[in-house]
Amino acid sequence: MSEFDAIFVGAGHNSLACAAHLAQKGWKVGIFEQSSAIGGAVQTREVTLPGFRHDLGAMNLSLFAGSAFHKTYANELKAAGLEFAPAAECFASVFPDSRWFGVSTDLEKTAARLAGFSAEDAATWRRLVGGFMGEAEHLFRLLGSPMSGRALAGTGWNMWRKKGLPGALDTGRLLLSSPRAWLDDNFVSPHVKATLAAWGMHLDFAPDIAGGAVFPYLESMANQSFGMVIGKGGADTMIRALDAMVKKAGGQVFTDAEVAEITTSGGKAIGVKLASGQTHTAAKAVIAGVAPGALVGKMLPNGSGEASFDGAMKKFRHAPGTMMIHLALDDLPHWKAGAELRRFAYVHIAPSLDQMARTYQQAIAGLLPDEPVLVVGQPTAIDPSRAPAGKHVLWVQVRVLPAQVKGDAAGEIAADHWDAIKERYADRALAMIEAHAPGLKSRILGRSVVSPIDLERNNPNLVGGDQICGSHHISQNFLFRPVRGFARWNTPIANLHIIGAATWPGAGTGAGSGFMLAQQLGGR
Numbered sequence: 001m002s003e004f005d006a007i008f009v010g011a012g013h014n015s016l017a018c019a020a021h022l023a024q025k026g027w028k029v030g031i032f033e034q035s036s037a038i039g040g041a042v043q044t045r046e047v048t049l050p051g052f053r054h055d056l057g058a059m060n061l062s063l064f065a066g067s068a069f070h071k072t073y074a075n076e077l078k079a080a081g082l083e084f085a086p087a088a089e090c091f092a093s094v095f096p097d098s099r100w101f102g103v104s105t106d107l108e109k110t111a112a113r114l115a116g117f118s119a120e121d122a123a124t125w126r127r128l129v130g131g132f133m134g135e136a137e138h139l140f141r142l143l144g145s146p147m148s149g150r151a152l153a154g155t156g157w158n159m160w161r162k163k164g165l166p167g168a169l170d171t172g173r174l175l176l177s178s179p180r181a182w183l184d185d186n187f188v189s190p191h192v193k194a195t196l197a198a199w200g201m202h203l204d205f206a207p208d209i210a211g212g213a214v215f216p217y218l219e220s221m222a223n224q225s226f227g228m229v230i231g232k233g234g235a236d237t238m239i240r241a242l243d244a245m246v247k248k249a250g251g252q253v254f255t256d257a258e259v260a261e262i263t264t265s266g267g268k269a270i271g272v273k274l275a276s277g278q279t280h281t282a283a284k285a286v287i288a289g290v291a292p293g294a295l296v297g298k299m300l301p302n303g304s305g306e307a308s309f310d311g312a313m314k315k316f317r318h319a320p321g322t323m324m325i326h327l328a329l330d331d332l333p334h335w336k337a338g339a340e341l342r343r344f345a346y347v348h349i350a351p352s353l354d355q356m357a358r359t360y361q362q363a364i365a366g367l368l369p370d371e372p373v374l375v376v377g378q379p380t381a382i383d384p385s386r387a388p389a390g391k392h393v394l395w396v397q398v399r400v401l402p403a404q405v406k407g408d409a410a411g412e413i414a415a416d417h418w419d420a421i422k423e424r425y426a427d428r429a430l431a432m433i434e435a436h437a438p439g440l441k442s443r444i445l446g447r448s449v450v451s452p453i454d455l456e457r458n459n460p461n462l463v464g465g466d467q468i469c470g471s472h473h474i475s476q477n478f479l480f481r482p483v484r485g486f487a488r489w490n491t492p493i494a495n496l497h498i499i500g501a502a503t504w505p506g507a508g509t510g511a512g513s514g515f516m517l518a519q520q521l522g523g524r
Helices: 013-024 068-079 107-115 119-143 149-176 179-186 190-202 214-226 236-248 292-299 307-314 339-343 353-364 418-436 452-458 512-522
Strands: 002-009 029-032 084-087 089-094 100-104 228-231 252-254 259-265 268-274 279-288 321-329 346-349 373-377 392-401 444-450 496-498
Touching: 002 013, 002 268, 013 029, 013 068, 013 236, 013 512, 029 279, 068 236, 068 512, 089 190, 089 214, 089 339, 100 107, 100 190, 100 214, 100 339, 107 119, 119 149, 119 214, 149 214, 179 190, 179 214, 179 353, 190 214, 190 353, 190 373, 190 392, 228 236, 236 252, 259 279, 259 292, 279 512, 292 307, 321 418, 321 452, 346 418, 353 373, 353 392, 373 418, 392 418, 418 444, 418 452, 444 452
Parallel strands: 002 029, 002 279, 029 252, 089 346, 279 496
Antiparallel strands: 084 228, 089 100, 259 268, 268 279, 321 392, 321 444, 346 373, 373 392
C-alpha cells in the first residue's frame, strides 16, 4: 500500500496536467491508468506499418498551445520535449462541383477564396476577423473560468462594461444559436456555410442544434487569426512532456493498474482499490478522469449517497460514435479540386448543411449514414517526420455513427455488430475520398480501421465511440456539465472530484478541467 496526497484515476491529459501542477505545489501524487499506455484519447502509435506514426485520437493541439496551463508551464514543457508543428493552411472543404474553400492564416488568401464565392461573404469575413479579438476576450474568459456564480457574474459584468447591453446580448445570442442560424445570418454562399458548419459536427452539433454556433465561429476565427498547431512527431509529444513533468516533480505514474473501486469512509474519499487487490490511500483528494457512468456505476459500488446525483450521472448522454481510419500512403491525396489542398492540415468532406443534418439524424436513429461526414487529416503535410521520407499518413475521422447498428441508410450493409461490418463501412468512407481524390486507393500501403466499439474497448471513456465523452448540447453544458450543481468538478463525496471531457469546459486538448481543479485545490 502506498500513501499519496492525491490519487488520479486515469492518465488522460487533464489528469496529467492536474497532477503536474499539484506536484509543483509539493503534493505527492499517484496516477493509476488501466491501460498499458497513458494519454487517454491523445496517443500516437505505429498501427499500419513501421515508421508511420498515427494519432489515434486527437490531432489538433491548438487548444493546448493556447491554454492557461501551457502559458504557465511553457518553459517546463519545452524542456520536457514538447514540440509543435504550426500549420498556416488550416482547414478546407471540398464539394461535388469540384470547388473548394479553405481558411489560411493569410487573410488576403482567405478573403480572395471567399470572393470567388461571394463578395459579400468576403466583406463579412473581414468584419468578423476585425472584431474577433474583442469578442474572443469574453468567450475565452467564459471557457477558461470555473462554472461558478462568481465567475459567471464577473464575465457578464466585464462584457457589459466593454460592449454595452446590446453587445452583451449579441454574444448571448451567439452562444444560444444553432450553426445554421448563425451562418444564415452572416453568409450567403452555401459552400462557405458548409465549410464552417463542419466544425460543429466535431462537437455533436448538427446544423440545427441550438448552442452550436460558437464552435464554427471560434474555430474559423481562431484559425484565421492564430493558425493551427499539431504535435511534432505526433500528438503524444504533449503526453510525454506532461508525464516527464509529473515524474520530475516526484509524482508516480502506474500503467496496467485498473482502479476497481474508490474507497470512502465517513462520506469522504480516502483512496482506491485496484483490480489486483492492492489498495492505496489519498490524504487530500481522489480525482477521477472517467466517464460519469463509470464513476457511479462501477467505482462507487454503493453510490455517492445522493440519489439525484447518481441518477443524473447514469443518464449522462453521450454523443454519437466515430470511426477512425489510419492510412499509410506513398503520397498525399491528389485532390482534383486543386493541388493547394495538399498543404492543408484538415480537409472536410461535408458538402451541405442539409447533408450534415441528415447524417446526424440517421446516426441517432441507429442507421449507418449513407454519406457520413469525413474529417481528413493530412499531418505529414505539416510534419513530415511522422512517416519515412517521401511517405505520408492520413488520419480520417468518420462522423457520426451509431454504437449499435440497426440498419443502413444506403441499404447496402446488413445490420450487424461493428466487428463484422467495419471494413465494409470503411470502404464506403474511402470511396467518398476517392471521388474527390482519384487514385487514393492505389497509394495505400497500410490500413487500420477502428470502429466506435473498438474505440470504447481501447478507452472506456469513449462510450459507444463517443470521442468527446458526452454531448455538448446546452442541457448538458456550462452549469449542467456533467450535472446541475456539480459543474466545479465536485461530487457529493468530500475529497472526490471528477475531471475530463465529460466535465466543464468539455472536450478538446486544452487541459481546462484538470488545470482549473488543480488551481482550486493547490493554489495558483
